[in-house]
Structures are given as C-alpha cells and as structure tokens.
Amino acid sequence: MSLVCWNPNRELTAFPTDILNMQREINKMFNGFFRGDTQDDGSLVPSVWTPAVDVAEHENQYVVKVELPGVTKDDVKITMQENVLTIRGEKKQETETKDSNFHRVERSYGSFQRSFSLPTHVKNEKIEASYKDGILTVTLPKAEEAKPKQIEVKVK
Amino acid sequence: MTKNTEVAVMQQNTGLPMTRPEAQENIVVPFVDICETPEAFVLILDMPGVSKESISATMDRGSLIVKGSVKPYHRENAFLLFNELRNASYYRVFNIGEGIDRSNVEAQFEHGVLTVKLFKSDELKSREIQIK
Numbered sequence: 001m002s003l004v005c006w007n008p009n010r011e012l013t014a015f016p017t018d019i020l021n022m023q024r025e026i027n028k029m030f031n032g033f034f035r036g037d038t039q040d041d042g043s044l045v046p047s048v049w050t051p052a053v054d055v056a057e058h059e060n061q062y063v064v065k066v067e068l069p070g071v072t073k074d075d076v077k078i079t080m081q082e083n084v085l086t087i088r089g090e091k092k093q094e095t096e097t098k099d100s101n102f103h104r105v106e107r108s109y110g111s112f113q114r115s116f117s118l119p120t121h122v123k124n125e126k127i128e129a130s131y132k133d134g135i136l137t138v139t140l141p142k143a144e145e146a147k148p149k150q151i152e153v154k155v156k
Numbered sequence: 157m158t159k160n161t162e163v164a165v166m167q168q169n170t171g172l173p174m175t176r177p178e179a180q181e182n183i184v185v186p187f188v189d190i191c192e193t194p195e196a197f198v199l200i201l202d203m204p205g206v207s208k209e210s211i212s213a214t215m216d217r218g219s220l221i222v223k224g225s226v227k228p229y230h231r232e233n234a235f236l237l238f239n240e241l242r243n244a245s246y247y248r249v250f251n252i253g254e255g256i257d258r259s260n261v262e263a264q265f266e267h268g269v270l271t272v273k274l275f276k277s278d279e280l281k282s283r284e285i286q287i288k
Contacts, residue, residue, distance in 0.1 A: 052240035054240060055237040056230045056235065056237070063230065063234070065229050065241060067204040067205070069202040069267060069269050070268065072267065094200070100191040101191060102190070102191045103191065104188060104190040105189050106187035107187045107189050107202050108187075116238070119237075133204065133205060134202070
C-alpha cells in the first residue's frame with residue numbers, strides 16, 4: 001500500500017455523512033407522501049415511487065412534464081377520462097445489472113401513478129405525448145370554449 | 157434539501173479541492189446506483205432533462221466528476237400549476253480508489269440515465285488459482 005497524505009478534513013467530515021444520508025431518505029419519504037395520489041374511494045394509490053411533475057398553463061394549451069429517467073416508452077400509459085389526466089407506468093431495473101452485487105441503491109424502481117384534474121376542458125383527440133432524455137411531455141390543447149376571448153368594445 | 161447541504165455532500169465525496177459550477181447556479185446531486193460485476197464497477201445515475209451534448213464525465217486525479225446542465229423546461233410566459241421539476245445542474249463527484257483501470261472507462265447515456273463502467277485492473281479481478 002502506498003503512503004497517503006493525512007487529510008484532517010476527511011476525519012472531520014466522516015461523521016455527518018450518515019446524517020446527510022438520513023436527511024436524504026427523509027426528504028424522499030416526504031416527497032412520496034405529499035405527492036401521493038388518491039383513488040376514487042380516497043385511499044392512497046399503492047405506488048412505490050412518485051415522479052416529479054410540472055403542469056404549465058399556456059394561453060391555448062396545458063403542458064405536463066414528468067421526470068421519468070430510465071423508463072421506456074412502452075412502459076408508460078396515459079389516459080384521459082372526465083377531464084382527469086392519469087399517467088401510470090413502471091420503471092424496471094436494468095436486466096444487465098439485475099444479478100450483480102449492489103453497493104448503493106438510491107434510485108427508485110417500481111410502478112407509479114399520478115392523476116391531475118384539469119381546470120378547463122381539453123381537446124381529447126388532440127392530446128400529444130413525447131419522451132426525450134428521461135422527460136415525458138404531454139401537450140393538451142384547450143377546448144375552444146375554454147380559450148380566452150377578446151371582446152372588442154365599440155365606442156359610439 | 158437546501159443548497160448548502162448539497163454542497164457539503166459533494167465535498168464529502170472527495171478530499172480534493174475542486175472547481176464547482178458557478179456558486180449562484182442551482183445544483184442537484186443525482187441519485188446513483190453502484191453495482192459490481194466480475195469485471196467492473198457500474199455507476200448508474202438518474203439525470204432526467206439533460207441532453208447528451210451537455211453531459212460530461214471527467215476523470216481527474218482519482219476522482220470522477222459527473223456534470224450535466226438542464227435547459228429551462230417551460231417558456232417564459234407559462235403559468236405553473238404544479239412545479240416539482242428543478243431547473244438545476246447535476247453535479248456529483250466520486251472517489252476512485254486503487255484497483256480501477258483509470259484509462260479504461262466507458263460511459264453511455266440513454267433515456268436520462270447515465271451509465272459509467274469503471275473496469276477493474278487485473279489485480280482486483282477474481283481469478284481461479286490452479287492447484288498443482
């Protein structure tokens with residue numbers, strides 16, 4: 001073994017690692033709890049993890065972005081029923097590494113589901129979804145009656 | 157997690173001084189799985205929202221530095237009803253010990269997941285000993 005220079009910082013920082021890891025776990029738990037979705041009867045959906053979601057409202061459409069790293073296109077199902085958008089799917093563990101020896105597991109695996117009730121009606125037949133670099137983007141154009149209208153005021 | 161603790165986690169991972177991204181930039185430490193196969197250690201990092209062009213993995217004096225930046229997710233005039241995604245740069249440093257062949261590192265990026273393969277040097281590989 002080669003000689004290693006003694007680094008006093010390393011000893012000082014050895015202790016908080018556990019606390020920081022614990023904080024990370026607690027943050028994860030809280031995120032899962034507050035983002036959890038409810039089923040029709042009010043009970044929590046038994047999802048293993050909850051992906052982060054952005055819902056943006058534009059003048060003519062809604063854009064939903066979901067963080068889904070490592071999920072293939074075929075593992076995601078998007079449904080629209082009575083103005084409620086539901087995104088569900090499953091994140092599978094890579095088959096290549098399944099049998100190997102894990103030293104650290106921080107990423108989440110398993111099924112997920114999230115539902116959103118949209119404030120206005122959308123054109124169901126014009127909903128589009130794309131998946132790129134681990135981000136799922138769903139574009140929902142607003143129905144004609146929900147678009148903002150400008151009313152001209154005539155001055156006599 | 158606050159920004160300060162994230163910075164502490166990064167310093168945790170390496171005893172070396174390092175150049176961090178601009179201080180005002182928002183930083184996220186990507187989640188990682190580390191697994192061991194007979195011939196290599198494999199790091200799997202979740203980095204959603206990063207394009208292949210803006211991702212970098214650098215081997216520097218015994219540490220592996222992984223960086224990636226995210227473009228803004230929405231147009232400026234968007235009104236956010238839900239905002240859980242973070243417009244931040246990913247940054248994480250790993251200490252690479254002896255027994256890793258530092259010249260033989262493979263990385264690939266697909267569906268927002270970066271996979272880095274660090275091959276073991278010959279002395280770390282398990283081998284069968286012939287019995288005479």
